[in-house]
Amino acid sequence: MVTTNIKVNGKKISKEISDNTLLSDFLRDTLALTGTHVGCDTSQCGACTVHLNGNSIKSCTILVADCDGSEITTIEGLATNGKMHPMQEAFKKNHGLQCGFCTPGMVMSAVDLLQKNKNPNEKEIRDWLEGNICRCTGYQNIVAAVKDASTKM
Amino acid sequence: MTSLVGSRVERKEDKKFLTGKGRYTSDINLVHQTYACFVRSPHARAKIVKIDIEKALKAPGVVKVFTGDDIAKEKIGGLIAGWKIVSQDGKDMKVPDHPPLAKSSVNYVGDHVAVVIAETLENAKNAADLVNVSYKAMKAIVDPGESMDSDEIYEGIEQNLCFDFVLGDKGKTDDAFSSADKVIELDLRNNRLIPNAMEPRACIGDYNSSTDDLTLYTTSQNPHLSRLVLSAFGGIHPEHKFRVVAPDVGGGFGSKIYAYAEDAVVAWASKKIERPIKWVAERSESFLSDCHGRDHITNVKLALDKDNKITGLKVNTIANIGAYASLFSTVTPTYLYAPLILGVYDIPTAFCNVKAVFTNTAPVDAYRGAGRPEATYLIERIISKAAKEVGMDQAEFRKNNFINKFPHQQCLVHNIDSGDYRAHLDKALEISDYKNFKNRKSESATKGKLRGIGFSTYLEACGIAPSAVVMSIGAGVGLWESAEVRFNATGNVSVFTGAHSHGQGHATTFAQIVGDKLGVAIENIDVIHGDTDKGPFGMGTYGSRSLAVGGSAIAKACDKIIEKGKKVAAHMLEGKAEDVDFKEGDFILKNSNKKKTIGEIAFACYLPGQYGEVKSPLPEGIEPGLKETSFYDPVNFSFPAGTHICEVEVDQDSGETKVVKYTAVDDFGTIINPMIVEGQVHGGLAQGIGQALYENSHYDKSGQLTTASYMDYTMPRADNFPHFKIDYTTTPATSNPLGSKGCGEAGAIAAPPAVMNAVIDAIETEVSMPATAEKVWKKIKEKHSKKEAA
Numbered sequence: 001m002v003t004t005n006i007k008v009n010g011k012k013i014s015k016e017i018s019d020n021t022l023l024s025d026f027l028r029d030t031l032a033l034t035g036t037h038v039g040c041d042t043s044q045c046g047a048c049t050v051h052l053n054g055n056s057i058k059s060c061t062i063l064v065a066d067c068d069g070s071e072i073t074t075i076e077g078l079a080t081n082g083k084m085h086p087m088q089e090a091f092k093k094n095h096g097l098q099c100g101f102c103t104p105g106m107v108m109s110a111v112d113l114l115q116k117n118k119n120p121n122e123k124e125i126r127d128w129l130e131g132n133i134c135r136c137t138g139y140q141n142i143v144a145a146v147k148d149a150s151t152k153m
Numbered sequence: 154m155t156s157l158v159g160s161r162v163e164r165k166e167d168k169k170f171l172t173g174k175g176r177y178t179s180d181i182n183l184v185h186q187t188y189a190c191f192v193r194s195p196h197a198r199a200k201i202v203k204i205d206i207e208k209a210l211k212a213p214g215v216v217k218v219f220t221g222d223d224i225a226k227e228k229i230g231g232l233i234a235g236w237k238i239v240s241q242d243g244k245d246m247k248v249p250d251h252p253p254l255a256k257s258s259v260n261y262v263g264d265h266v267a268v269v270i271a272e273t274l275e276n277a278k279n280a281a282d283l284v285n286v287s288y289k290a291m292k293a294i295v296d297p298g299e300s301m302d303s304d305e306i307y308e309g310i311e312q313n314l315c316f317d318f319v320l321g322d323k324g325k326t327d328d329a330f331s332s333a334d335k336v337i338e339l340d341l342r343n344n345r346l347i348p349n350a351m352e353p354r355a356c357i358g359d360y361n362s363s364t365d366d367l368t369l370y371t372t373s374q375n376p377h378l379s380r381l382v383l384s385a386f387g388g389i390h391p392e393h394k395f396r397v398v399a400p401d402v403g404g405g406f407g408s409k410i411y412a413y414a415e416d417a418v419v420a421w422a423s424k425k426i427e428r429p430i431k432w433v434a435e436r437s438e439s440f441l442s443d444c445h446g447r448d449h450i451t452n453v454k455l456a457l458d459k460d461n462k463i464t465g466l467k468v469n470t471i472a473n474i475g476a477y478a479s480l481f482s483t484v485t486p487t488y489l490y491a492p493l494i495l496g497v498y499d500i501p502t503a504f505c506n507v508k509a510v511f512t513n514t515a516p517v518d519a520y521r522g523a524g525r526p527e528a529t530y531l532i533e534r535i536i537s538k539a540a541k542e543v544g545m546d547q548a549e550f551r552k553n554n555f556i557n558k559f560p561h562q563q564c565l566v567h568n569i570d571s572g573d574y575r576a577h578l579d580k581a582l583e584i585s586d587y588k589n590f591k592n593r594k595s596e597s598a599t600k601g602k603l604r605g606i607g608f609s610t611y612l613e614a615c616g617i618a619p620s621a622v623v624m625s626i627g628a629g630v631g632l633w634e635s636a637e638v639r640f641n642a643t644g645n646v647s648v649f650t651g652a653h654s655h656g657q658g659h660a661t662t663f664a665q666i667v668g669d670k671l672g673v674a675i676e677n678i679d680v681i682h683g684d685t686d687k688g689p690f691g692m693g694t695y696g697s698r699s700l701a702v703g704g705s706a707i708a709k710a711c712d713k714i715i716e717k718g719k720k721v722a723a724h725m726l727e728g729k730a731e732d733v734d735f736k737e738g739d740f741i742l743k744n745s746n747k748k749k750t751i752g753e754i755a756f757a758c759y760l761p762g763q764y765g766e767v768k769s770p771l772p773e774g775i776e777p778g779l780k781e782t783s784f785y786d787p788v789n790f791s792f793p794a795g796t797h798i799c800e801v802e803v804d805q806d807s808g809e810t811k812v813v814k815y816t817a818v819d820d821f822g823t824i825i826n827p828m829i830v831e832g833q834v835h836g837g838l839a840q841g842i843g844q845a846l847y848e849n850s851h852y853d854k855s856g857q858l859t860t861a862s863y864m865d866y867t868m869p870r871a872d873n874f875p876h877f878k879i880d881y882t883t884t885p886a887t888s889n890p891l892g893s894k895g896c897g898e899a900g901a902i903a904a905p906p907a908v909m910n911a912v913i914d915a916i917e918t919e920v921s922m923p924a925t926a927e928k929v930w931k932k933i934k935e936k937h938s939k940k941e942a943a
Contacts, residue, residue, distance in 0.1 A: 033173065034177075034179075034180035035173015039351045039353065041435050041436045041437055044862075047351060075171075075172065076172065076173040076174075079172055084172065088171040088172065091167070092163055092167045092171060095832045097170055098658070099402065099655050099656030100170025100171075100175045100403065101175075101350075102351045103171060104170075104173050126872040129871040130870045130872050132871075133351065133863070135836070135839075135868070136351075136832075136836045137835055137836050138832075138834075138838050138874065139870075139871040
């Protein structure tokens with residue numbers, strides 16, 4: 001067991017955690033932040049994407065113990081005072097989601113793209129989202145949503 | 154009032170998903186819950202000699218271990234195939250038992266041998282490793298093409314043949330071929346796919362012994378059907394004490410239609426241990442044990458006369474059923490496949506033979522399109538080959554053979570009510586800038602790329618399944634749909650549907666229908682589904698049926714509400730029911746300025762004494778309350794059709810194929826929400842292009858699945874696609890009150906032949922799906938070396 005101090009969605013958390021606990025399991029099982037989804041065993045699907053110190057990472061592939069002293073943002077921490085983030089709004093407006101399972105990871109990944117590239121073109125958006133698999137949308141409306149959000153962020 | 158139907162209404166269900174508040178089965182945790190881990194067969198085919206659970210039982214946290222013997226002792230029934238198929242010799246199909254936990258043999262890698270139930274998931278997984286199973290491994294039968302010539306997997310199922318199905322007039326078709334001017338022939342393989350909904354399957358069984366209530370939370374596209382199967386055939390629990398809940402479900406594509414072994418075991422075992430049991434599939438388990446799709450080996454022949462009119466079609470198919478006959482596995486390669494081989498063409502005679510065989514692979518069942526992609530692939534591929542061989546333009550050859558008059562009785566089964574195939578072909582030619590393709594081809598050539606163009610003018614039969622039609626061709630069960638429209642006293646509306654949304658946006662589309670019908674604001678309409686304790690029995694969502702069948706049921710229930718409302722309004726307005734008109738939420742007495750809003754009527758129906766009037770607002774003989782139910786069984790299938798045109802560029806040096814241009818013009822009949830429909834088309838295209846270029850489920854000779862992770866099974870990614878150009882033509886369906894035909898499967902049905910026709914056009918040689926870089930590169934090399942040798 002290790003004591004881990006992290007900040008999740010702005011809230012300080014100090015917990016005794018077994019040293020093999022994955023961040024995705026910790027978020028879902030310990031903190032009940034079930035918006036972070038687990039869709040594969042191999043770090044491919046990206047449904048578990050969260051921000052670690054502002055950068056998107058796959059939370060299924062990092063131990064909580066390795067996050068000591070870090071700041072985590074999950075999909076639940078994106079809206080402010082009940083108002084959805086412009087990326088969330090853009091996904092809604094552009095029908096960038098269907099079943100919703102990949103959506104939290106997709107949104108977190110897209111937010112990070114715009115942090116790093118304010119005005120990406122279609123190819124840059126498609127290349128960036130290569131690590132997030134969606135089986136429903138065919139990606140077209142996700143790309144449209146990210147473009148739309150880039151004009152509002 | 155602007156019409157909701159036809160508008161791009163943003164989805165009511167989006168916010169919960171976007172803010173991480175969706176509630177999927179794996180998000181649910183119950184008090185005192187245990188965790189299940191399944192012990193799965195590492196062999197494709199083996200006899201079970203002995204299962205030793207002693208060590209596992211003693212492992213930390215283990216609550217119980219069950220094997221097939223435990224289930225057999227309780228006479229729990231196996232999983233079933235829903236449709237009986239009769240072979241051409243008049244004998245019924247043959248299916249093996251499919252026990253939820255194996256009895257004496259295992260028949261595919263991933264088959265269920267035992268279940269370990271423990272206090273934590275880690276405990277369950279660790280103990281599962283301690284279950285010691287002795288197997289006597291046998292030679293696996295993997296290739297469907299070799300199955301009939303191999304030894305019997307199941308005693309009594311000769312040649313491993315499930316059924317030998319025929320459709321059509323063999324004699325007449327043989328005659329057409331003997332008098333044909335030309336015969337075109339193709340051998341095709343429709344590759345095996347894994348549906349890969351992003352949410353892995355999961356279930357929780359929860360039994361309350363004090364009330365004898367059993368609840369199963371599960372990732373299902375049709376909770377009522379699952380309850381029926383587990384109750385009536387599994388004997389797991391009486392239907393009235395059995396609640397099945399399918400909460401938010403993360404995609405299905407067919408793979409979540411069936412009640413699986415895990416559902417049966419978890420539900421049954423929770424009764425035994427009287428504690429909730431949760432199981433969530435790892436992705437590798439999904440690969441191994443979700444039903445796979447497609448997997449046909451087909452020979453197709455087309456007969457032409459001297460005017461290049463089609464005079465006959467012959468199809469011989471071997472369909473892989475996998476190790477067991479899953480719920481829809483027998484209807485998919487028969488009734489959903491054989492009638493569709495004719496496509497959109499006026500073909501006077503056809504004959505189709507389907508031999509369905511067992512192999513030591515995961516069960517194969519319906520996957521987005523289910524039978525129709527396989528049919529469309531063969532007809533659209535051979536049509537393109539025929540056009541090339543006779544030297545006709547692809548569009549012209551098609552037009553020369555299109556069905557032009559409706560209704561059209563096809564020579565096999567379907568009576569197509571409406572369509573205009575030239576209209577969507579012409580529109581697609583325009584949008585795709587077909588006339589300038591040659592210029593684009595030359596441009597690509599200057600970059601060292603081979604450019605090809607491919608057509609697919611497809612036909613679907615959707616809105617499955619009108620009882621009258623399917624029963625006329627021998628299917629035992631038709632598939633209607635139910636709806637209940639319930640006004641609350643305060644004027645808002647709860648709509649219960651037997652359909653299930655797992656991405657399709659029913660909460661919005663259905664609310665649009667009800668909003669227009671009843672004149673109620675969309676925010677005051679709630680659509681409820683996915684819980685057998687709430688709505689009436691329904692058949693669920695698959696086969697592009699939710700709108701055409703489920704939506705029609707909702708519309709019918711709304712009509713009944715209006716009918717009753719008129720009687721109440723007439724009484725309150727002191728007129729006659731036949732003199733009351735209903736428009737945009739108001740009941741208006743003809744030739745007067747007297748009216749009642751539908752909200753007022755609902756209030757009066759529930760609280761008739763509230764006006765302080767002595768006389769009840771309800772006429773004599775009218776019951777209080779305002780809710781109506783409809784069970785809708787359509788009179789016919791609906792027939793979406795369309796033209797898809799694909800352009801690819803092939804890199805000669807690497808063999809890599811890229812879809813560079815894709816145009817889809819579809820006729821879905823009446824469209825309720827164009828935004829949602831576009832999303833359905835995009836998603837279908839991604840899966841169809843995925844089948845053509847990337848995806849393949851591969852077993853090695855010993856029956857090990859070599860594509861059991863996302864590192865081996867190529868899921869299409871955002872950077873695999875161009876921007877799709879989507880448009881519509883509209884001929885409303887006449888078989889349902891909405892005029893809708895269905896849109897969910899079109900992309901997956903139309904795209905594979907469009908893409909493959911383009912690839913073959915580019916490299917000028919046959920190649921099978923998926924046309925991976927390696928395969929295409931080899932084909933290009935082969936062609937060059939043949940040329941050099943010549």
